[in-house]
Amino acid sequence: MIFKTASHAFRTAIKGLSLTVKHLFGARRSRQELNIKNDNYFDRQEGIVTVQYPAEKMPIPEVARYQLQVDIDDCIVCDLCAKACPVDCIEIEAIKSPEAIGKTSDGSVKRLYPAKFNIDMAKCMYCGLCTVVCPTECIVMTNEYDRSSQKLTDLIYGFSDMTDEQVAQRKAEWTQFQAEKEAAKQK
């Protein structure tokens, strides 16, 4: 009994040792194939698999669930993305405009000014729901993924291109328009 166990232990130990020594010498090469899309990706079982990240990068899809990007000129400030967001990381403040501001690239009419369009990427869970609901497809996920930073507030991305004066001016315009409409009603 004890001899059987001992010899079994010895045999299995040899088996394991020969396996590791094979990998030890196989480590002279590193695995060349980085792209998982290629057919022969799983063929080579030996060799270093480490990808030394900043020096070399793995190929990634062009658009996948990485950082969000908003093309603010195409945004109609409909607030659908903020409503779709499960973690409420999108914060939008809109100012109404008395008349149509312009058109987006796909022809939708813009009637709202984006006073504030902040996305907190620290909260974002990369579900991509905002990109699905966007009617003008102005909010997209890009292939950017390495955006680490020292401060948490750096991760709040502001996409609105309006200055404080512009915001104040547009607000004033809207209040004036409201007042004029009210005055017209009174007559």
Added chain:
Amino acid sequence: MLDTILHILVPIAIFTFIAAFTLFAVYAERKIAGFVQDRLGPMETGKYGSLQTIADILKLLQKELITPSLADKILFRIAPVIIFVAVFTGFAVIPWAKDFIPANTHTGLFFIMAIISIDALGILMAGWGSNNKYSLLGSMRAIAQMVSYEIPVGLSLITVVMLTQTLNLNEIAIGQGILTNGSIKFLGFWEVNEIGGFFAWNIFQAPHLIVTYIIFFIATLAECNRAPFDIPEAESELVGGFHTEYGGIQFAFIFLAEYAMMFLVSMLGVVLFLGGWNTPLPNIGAIRLADWTTGLAWGIFWTLAKSLFIVGIQMWIRWTLPRLRADQLMSLCWKVLTPLAFICMAISAIWRILIIA
């Protein structure tokens, strides 16, 4: 006066060697671990991470010495010293080349066995002094393991000593090569005094010494608390075992002792079984390979090369085999290694009477 200076210089030289060896061995260990697992190991510090261990030791040296408030302060402080000194002193009696030995004593082997046993005491002091249940558990396991495995080690040493008839490690090494005065027989029948080389090594002088060497190797692996016998340290379950509470230079000393122990037992195995500083190359007729590769520098080279090779095997085993359970550990020691060692000892006695004498 010159003697005193020499007595100071030799330990300093050995300490420097141990420190350098540890730095190198930790780097090698991490690289081997990486390669075995298809990783790269340290790569960022220096070229191919070669300065990694130097950075590590610099960090350890700068660290504050923290003693837990409930620890036994005296035991806690002196334990790393005892652990290191016990292993360090063992190097005193091991030869590096012919007559190139710090202390040429007649009881060298006995001295090593005695002094290494103190290591267990230091580990118990560290575990008890830390006043931490993981540390205590780890040190209790370490003591059980080291005391148990002392027996197969001792028996395998006796097996060799029965054949060599001396405890002096210098003489044991001389008796395994072309410089010997006695007769050397390869496997007990072929006179190889002139040929030398690996034929003259103890392990090939008597075939049962191959089994004895395997017993010795496994048992010393357990003595060093190395994987697959690392349940006293067991990073994954005991958070490091007896050295959990240590930091800074104290931890560095425990670490140093661990690697020094690895080298010590490898070197002891080399001296007892693998020809010590004798060359592995035999004389073949007019090609006097053994004569050419014998001498002081060659002796140191062969000792180093063989010992480092054995250390490499220890690392290879560490990154291959999983840890043994405590009961498996004990049954391996008491049910397999100890009886086998006894059998080898008996064969040695018969061999001595029937074949050598």
